[in-house]
Amino acid sequence: MFGSLAKSLFGSSNERYVTSIRKIVAKINAFEPQFEALSDDDLKAQTQTFRDRLAAGETLDDLLPEAFATVREASKRTLGMRHFDVQMIGGIVLHRGEIAEMATGEGKTLMATLPCYLNALEGKGVHVVTVNDYLAKRDAEWMSAVYGFLGLTTGIIIPNLNEMQRREAYNSDITYATNNELGFDYLRDNMKFDRSQMVHREFSFGIVDEVDSILIDEARTPLIISGPTDDKSELYIRVNEVVNQLVEDDYEKDEKAKSISLTEDGTEHVERLLEDAGLLQGSNLYDIENTQVVHHVNQALKAIVMFKLDTDYIVKDGKVVIIDEFTGRMMDGRRWSDGLHQAVEAKEGVQIEPENQTLASITFQNYFRMYPKLSGMTGTAATEAAEFFEIYKMNVVTIPTNRPIARQDNEDEFYKNITDKFGAIARTIREAQESGQPVLVGTVSIEKSELLSSFLEKEGVAHSVLNARFHESEAHIVAQAGRRGAVTIATNMAGRGTDIKLGGSEEFRIDDELKDVPEGPERDAAIARINAEVAADREAVKAAGGLFVLATERHESRRIDNQLRGRSGRQGDPGLSKFYLCLDDDLLRIFGPDTLFSKMMNKNLEDGEAIGSKWLSKAIETAQKKVEARNYDIRKQVVEYDNVMNDQRKVIYEQRGEIIDSETVDDVMAEMRAETVNAIIADACPPGSYPEQWDVEAMKERVANILDLSPPIDDWMQEDEVDPEMFETRLQDLADAAAAGKAAQVDEDTWHNVEKSVLIQTLDHHWKDHLSTLDALRQAIFLRAYAQKQPINEYKQEAFALFERMLQNIREDVTRTVARIDFQFQEPEAAALPDLPDFLTTHIDPFTGEDNSADLDAGGLGVIANTLPPMQAPRPDLPEGDNPYAALEISRNAPCPCGSGRKYKHCHGVL
Structure with a gap:
């Protein structure tokens, strides 16, 4: 109060x-x-x-x-x-x-x-x-x-x-x-x-x-960003055989959330089956060593139970082809990620294509x-x-509007079923068109757009259908949605960012109608005619009530409904908005309270009859708030899990940047050698143990494997004063001396480049594997909730342990690689930086399920081509064999000095 x-x-x-x-x-x-x-x-x-x-x-x-x-x-x-x-x-x-x-x-x-x-x-x-x-x-x-x-x-x-x-x-x-x-x-x-x-x-x-x-x-x-990984076809087939032996009591599925998970009994059943198949390490499915296996089991379960042949996909020419859930069209070339597509291929018994492994990832x-x-x-x-x-x-x-909003927002209208609703919508649109009022129709999917289009055709209403895929052409159509009598059907995201002016847009009409007309009196006269027509249309549309925004159902989010309403009534123009709903709408069917709508509407409504009620609208808004809260939880969970990876990503990228910017990494290499030696001694000689308890054989094996040394460890053990510090000091001195000997074989710059190259490539290799392990861990970690544990806390602990292990593996691998380097003294090719591998870029649109990463230079799949895009400058014509830059020391992968934008090896450096 x-x-x-x-x-x-x-x-x-x-x-x-x-x-x-x-x-x-x-x-x-x-x-x-x-x-x-x-x-x-x-x-x-x-x-x-x-x-x-x-x-x-x-x-x-x-x-x-x-x-x-x-x-x-x-x-x-x-x-x-x-x-x-x-x-x-x-x-x-x-x-x-x-x-x-x-x-x-x-x-x-x-x-x-x-x-x-x-x-x-x-x-x-x-x-x-x-x-x-x-x-x-x-x-x-x-x-x-x-x-x-x-x-x-x-x-x-x-x-x-x-x-x-x-x-x-x-x-x-x-x-x-x-x-x-x-x-x-x-x-x-x-x-x-x-x-x-x-x-x-x-x-x-x-x-x-x-x-x-x-x-x-x-x-x-x-x-x-993902790239090709090892072929795991045999693993998919064996896991598929295991999962096919499960029964309905072994899992729980939630169609609303599109998720499926093993029950407690199901987990025990899977463990026994995996043990029999030789796929389980130890006896616990959720030990960290079994992270990858759990991931494959979950994906196989989803493929077998949740994905249906001829509904979600078809098998064509021995390949699994995804079917777009909105349009029903086949989506050749698209593949589900995270090994799901391979799991479906194993289910259908077709050839399993290698999956792509995550090389880099980040949330918005x-x-x-x-x-x-x-x-x-x-x-x-x-x-x-x-x-x-x-x-x-x-x-x-x-921010307040420049002029007061004059749009009229009418109450929602409720119908018994989708046929009654679309019939009423088509009649309303026909009446509006006859009066000269433009109508913008908002739908939640392409499927609904096409269904409404068929109703409008029966009513004889001329219209355009858009679906938020071809942004430029759709912007031109949406810009004209305010013309007299225009009817435009658009998914809620179509043409977003384009202003709708009453009477249409002079600029877009000039671009569309006069693009082939040259400058001159003829063009000037045409522009004057278009301006006059638009001005006359504007007044006629205002008299008819302005733009009518008609929504065919409520979206999951109130925000998108408001976005659609807001297309009408710009800069104080008159306008109208109205939503048409029915019991078949996804929002009401999945999230609406059954008793409220079913009992009230099925018993009290005749076919074709409609009701409008503020109380019902309020109930719809409550359902939307529930969905918004659920979607917020999903996004919040995405952030919580990615925050763990983000902290690690920052460390890796920061270290990588420091390595790239450093002239020499001798101190980093020396530190890694020292930490590796310490780890070898600590594992073989646990604190508080006696020399006779030390694992000397394991120490000798690891020293030979990692440091490429064969020191007289047995003789050292016979000395009077034997302690771990003595071993550390001696091994450290030997390892440093061996590294100095390697460095002395080549000039200083070459050695520094070798060290940097080994460091970066080892870092990248282990980070890539670490991302793959974290992906698999995240898929399975939620099952810890059955043990009354917080999955996110468990994920943080496991991810930290994995990160520590990765850093140790990096230190050991770098030390091993440098220790075993063997220089071949022959005439080398000019030093070149390694090319990045071919990789895929992926960002799945949460509304359509399509990849909208927009890497168009790769045949629609986002693969970065070996040659650069065709829009760059051509190579200047030169006599054959004439290279003005031949005397310069240019890396073959560096940009060509001629400015073409190509790599030197593809331009003037062509051999």
Whole structure:
């Protein structure tokens, strides 16, 4: 009661915060007459003036009012657009590292230029992150006019760029990129062997457009780079035989969560079967040595019980082909990850293709948390404010609209079944089209879009169907969804980021209709005609009630429903929104309370009859909150588990970077030798034991195997004073002397390069195996809950023990490799850095289940080709055998000095 009274008197905390920012906006506005009076050259000179003031000790906050006023004036002169005051408020919110929630059509793209310019003055680079490459390209090209006018450079990161182009884009003042490209570039950089090959630079400031889509929806699945691994076909077949012997009482399945797990009796049954098959080490399935076997058992169980032939997949030409659950189409070339596809192949008795092993992985949560300052903008974030703060430490600030919202949000309509509902929707759409009112229809899946399309065809309604796959073409169609009488069916993600103007978009119509018409009187006349038609359509659509957003069902998330509603009513335009629901909807069928809907609606509703009730709408919202909480728990769990890996990833990547940057790693090698010797002695001579209890034979064997030495250990044992320290000292001296002897065989630079190469390649090999083990451990660790243990705590302990073991193995392997190096003195080929292996990049879209990693240069599968993409500059024509760089000592894998973007060995260095 007191809270509502205080809110009515003083406003909400959000309103008070926005009011406090308006004081800064007033300062910005006060500078406008001063900057309007400046010439173009004087306005451009402001950039250097600001940089000089920063160097003199002023802060970005000190410069903010004048910098924002500068950008506003530059925008007026280059784009003909003046930032509204609410955009200034949003810009300040972004600069402070918070999330600006702004309604659709309020100008988020233009607003971002304000904090981008201000933060780019430091020279550390600003990243603007978008949901697809079409938007990255569009926004960069559009806003580069403002940045270029003020002397800043703009870069774009999209698929199919070579490393030189990527490096140049990252070195720009402001870089537009998709979330996938940024994440994969970071992972690739940490797989490279030289700093000059890397494209990323230090993280500074990032602005995430459609922040809810990227940091919430897509964060449910990590980015994964994988490569080929050993063939385990025999293991899959044997595990499949074991799992086929299980009975229904051995497992529990949850179709709602799409999960399956062994019961306690089932675990014992599997252990006995695996023992009989010789696949179990020891007697406990969940000993750490059996981590991989548990993973294969779980995947085989999922393949046999949860995945159905001719529903989830078909067998065609001896291969398992996935069927898209939304469209029913075959998805040739796509494979399930984590060994699931191989488990299905073993189930169906077809040839088992080798699986890919994870080489590098990161979640969006941990990638974006590396930015010292991160902000975001979207039309809908308030419902996820708690998650944004808990995971990313970002507050959500709701920015008021430039003009009051005039959209009318009608109550939901409930029908008995999907046929009645779609019949009513089709009739409503036909009536709206006849009145000239444009309709944007939102569906939750491609399957529902196609079903509704068939109903509209029966009603004779002309319409377009979109499904959020072909971003550029769909943006053009969505931009015209406001034309008179237009009917556009789109999945809820289709065309996101594209403004819908009443009457349609003049710019898109000109691009589409006049792309082949050259400049001249004919084109000018056509443009004038289009502008007049759009203006007339705009008035007609306003008279018809504006854009009608019609949703065919509620989404799992209220936020996506709000996003759809927000497509109507931009900048004070009239509009209408309405949701149509029925008992067959997934949300009601899976998550709705059965008694409430089934009893009430089945008994009281006639076929074709509808009801509308605030009470029912409230119940739906409650169901949505349940799903949102469940999805949040999934994402939170992803973060909790990846945080464990992230701590280890930071250590490995940091060590790797230090090795790459060091001129010499002698001290690291010496330390590894010392720790390896200590470990050998500690294992053979346990503390507090007597010499006669020592395992001398094991010590001799390990010294010979790891250090490649044959010291007189038996003679040492006969001496009067025998202790572990004496053994350590003598072995250490011998190992150091042997390493010094190896180093003396070659020149100093060669030896340092050999040591670095051994270190990095051994580190990479063990890290790759460690990731594979952690993946398998994570699949099985939840079963510890049956023993009343917290799976995440168990995972942390096991992962730490595995990491310690990995570090020890790295030390031993590096010491062994260096000790056994044998130099062959012959004319060598020019020193070259190893090529990265072919690998796959994967990021599974949580909505469609499709891989949207956008590595298009690999035949649709994301394999990095050996040759660079075709968009680079061609090799200059030279007489055969003429190489102007032959006298230079150029690594064969270095970029060619001619600037083509190719490796030297593929360009002027061709043998």
